[in-house]
Amino acid sequence: MAILLHRPEVHELGQALAALRDWQDDHAGMQLHPGDLGWFWRFGPESTAAAVRTWSRDGDILAVGLLDGPGLLRMTIAPGARRDEALARQITADVADADRGVLPPGKAYIEAPSTAVLQDVLAADGWDTDEPWTPLRRDFAEPVEDPGVRIEIVGPEFVADRVDLQVAAFEGSTFNAERWHAMAAGPAYADARCLVAYDDRDNAVATVTVWSAGPGRPGLIEPLGAHHDFRGHGHGRAITVAGAAALRDMGSSSAIVCTPTSNAAGVGAYKSAGFRPLPEVRDRRRDA
Structure with a gap:
């Protein structure tokens, strides 16, 4: 055929x-x-x-x-x-x-x-x-530890913080409230969560979106970022742990993420949150 x-x-x-x-x-x-x-x-x-x-x-x-x-x-x-x-x-x-x-x-x-x-x-x-690129995986055979910071699941009342964090974490981001609502209205978001982490002064410091593929299957972290004004305080690790916990609660067997190998800080942050590096992967490239 x-x-x-x-x-x-x-x-x-x-x-x-x-x-x-x-x-x-x-x-x-x-x-x-x-x-x-x-x-x-x-x-x-x-x-x-x-x-x-x-x-x-x-x-x-x-x-x-x-x-x-x-x-x-x-x-x-x-x-x-x-x-x-x-x-x-x-x-x-x-x-x-x-x-x-x-x-x-x-x-x-x-x-x-x-x-x-x-x-x-x-x-x-x-x-x-x-x-x-370095893929990393965290298995959920054991419970996920407490992230140690306040975590909120994003609904209408937290959309502004979610959007502000995306823009602050990723230079050139075009994310806005309209795009969050479009994403949240999509069929895949029925198995997803957006989370926001707050520090002890109620500053929104980091965010993650996690996607389940159903019980017993690996879930995805995409994207994850920390506000540029609050980096260096462990907030990236905290939101990573919170995202892993959310996926485990949704029945995922593990959490997966992939980041450029050159992003040593990112790889280190994921490892500190219990993720294990897997063999590197490379895209295929056509130059002309």
Whole structure:
């Protein structure tokens, strides 16, 4: 059967989310998560649909991709299809053809599972490797410790603090209240929480959004940040621990996060919060 590339309509996004939930596994390594689509939903359902691509055979979704920035395709593949060479060749052909609407011509990046044969096919087609990223995981076999600070779950009364923290933590952020409400209205947010940490003077100091993929599956931390005026006081560790606790309470088997290996401070903060580094991963890069 032919492998079909599809750009889903808004009403079809639930199928992509369901596939991503089903594919999450503690032993699968870092991969595209339903929370990645959930975080992108801050731009609205139509923009999210425009950024998603699926590859299917005989009606079954085999791969899901998210155009998560100019020239960046983040994707994962069904566990049973990761060694499917026909699928790998079709994806490689689709991303090479700008007319198919996956990637624009010129410099581009693809994030894909490290164990997929797609990595080999892309390499043979001239895709190099990019800078390393470090995935980290915290297992929930044991209870999560108290974060040691006041933590609030974000609802309407805490949206302003949540937005202010995002802008203060990430230079150039365009996050605002409208985008928070758009994200919170998306289907993936039914299994998510936004948290805000406050210090002993009631300053909002750090924030995290965590995404469950369902009971017994790994949950995702995306994003996490501390206010630039309050760094160096352990607030990043505290909000990381709080996010892990929230995921455990939602039934997640573990918490996963990924950060550039060059971000030594970030890697150190996650390790201090009980996360264990996993083998580095690298995107594939096309320079022309």
